[in-house]
Amino acid sequence: MTETPKTPLSYRDAGVDIEAGERLVGAIGPMAKATARAGVMGGLGGFGALFDLKKAGYDDPILVSGTDGVGTKLMLAFDVGQHNTVGIDLVAMCANDVLAQGAEPLFFLDYFATGKLEGGIAEAVISGIAEGCRQSGCALVGGETAEMPGMYPPGHYDLAGFVVGAVDRDKVLPRMDDMVEGDVLIGIASSGPHSNGYSLIRRIVEREGLNYASPSPFSNETLGEALLTPTRLYSHLALPLIRSGLIKGLAHITGGGITENTPRMVPEHLKPVIDRSAWTPLPVFQWLQKAGNVTEDEMHRTFNMGIGLIFAVAAKDTDAVTTQLAKAGETPFVLGHLAAK
Known part of the structure; x- marks a missing residue:
């Protein structure tokens, strides 16, 4: 008995739209570029981000890192349909934390995960992240956008942020x-x-x-x-x-x-x-x-x-x-x- 040939499957058939992801990366580029500051080396697209502490003006730096999210405030963003402010929250929760050690926020990375990239939501969120970076004086140097079908209800997403700052050794807080x-x-x-x-x-x-x-x-x-x-x-x-x-x-x-x-x-x-x-x-x-x-x-x-x-x-x-x-x-x-x- 001859088997019927199976229909060829693609990543798009599984729910992941690579082209949508590429369009998002294209939209993020100008946002990230607008946050550039002294010390940033290169741009988006590499496997990692480089930063030159000497060019940032530090003589004897201590690195300070932090990570955080926005918590259930995201649920309000989903319900209201307003997504351009939670990115500011994300940066602030991280950048203000490293300040507590006396550190200047230098660069920021984000993690955005959703079931399906849709309706400009990711762009709105990341525009807020870029605005938060601008307000805190740190550079948006990269991140991860994950499209994971079946993991999140339509219109929902998760968000995390990571910041690295620096402080000269004699200014570390608390004293x-x-x-x-x-x-x-x-x-x-x-x-x-x-x-x-x-x-x-x-x-x-x-x-x-x-x-x-x-x-x-x-x-x-x-x-x-x-x-x-x-x-x-x-x-x-x-x-x-x-x-x-x-x-x-x-x-x-x-x-x-x-x-x-x-x-x-x-x-x-x-x-x-x-x-x-x-x-x-x-x-x-x-x-x-x-x-x-x-x-x-x-x-x-x-x-x-x-x-x-x-x-x-x-x-x-x-x-x-x-x-x-x-x-x-x-x-x-x-x-x-x-x-x-």
Whole structure:
């Protein structure tokens, strides 16, 4: 019995569109080129990215690396259909973390995975990544776009980022050996929840019977637009202070909120004392606390409460730091101090 010849199969038949991937790479090229900075060698397309630390101006550099994602904030992007801001979040979560070691973010790579490349979604996400790199002063030097049929529902994707930064050896943070009782804690504002606490946020929205197209209860936009406000990038504010030697420690207020992140920059024999009356939480946090009946302690352990970055400085340097931040357009908050345990 003669067998019927099998229909030839291609990668496209299996759900992977190589041509779509090539078109995406072509679209990414100009975005990446726009983030070029001193130290970058070559362009996209190689098996790896090269970076020259001497050309970046470092004499005795320590490399600092970080990786992160955007968490369940991605679920809002899927529901709202807005994809051009989560890339900013991705860069910010990584770049702000290496700042906590005193490092300048130098270059960034992303990982974008989806079931099928469709509707310009990847381009929108990566345009946000490029914008985040521009804001933080680091170069987008490459990444991976994975099309994996069957792994993700239509319109869904996953996102991860990787940053490498550098700091000269004598500027590494935190300087725990220099910290003493009475050192002052200074905070600068966040733009909202940034990329943390979104599992609780989504639960509160659901329980309130709202959807993301509803008017925001705390701002003049839709709820989805308000909650997708991107994370702030702080390199341009923090690096001059770090290089001046005025900063002893720095905490990026991410998952775990103010309560869990501030002690990470403090030596064992000291503790941070935060005066919660020193600033007014942003309206989004006031709404979340009331709508979710969330306790004050839980709010501070989950969210940044309107404070995105906290510096530890010597008491005598408080005025110098707050003045420099004010000149940069910030409204710094003196949040508290370090005390003996």
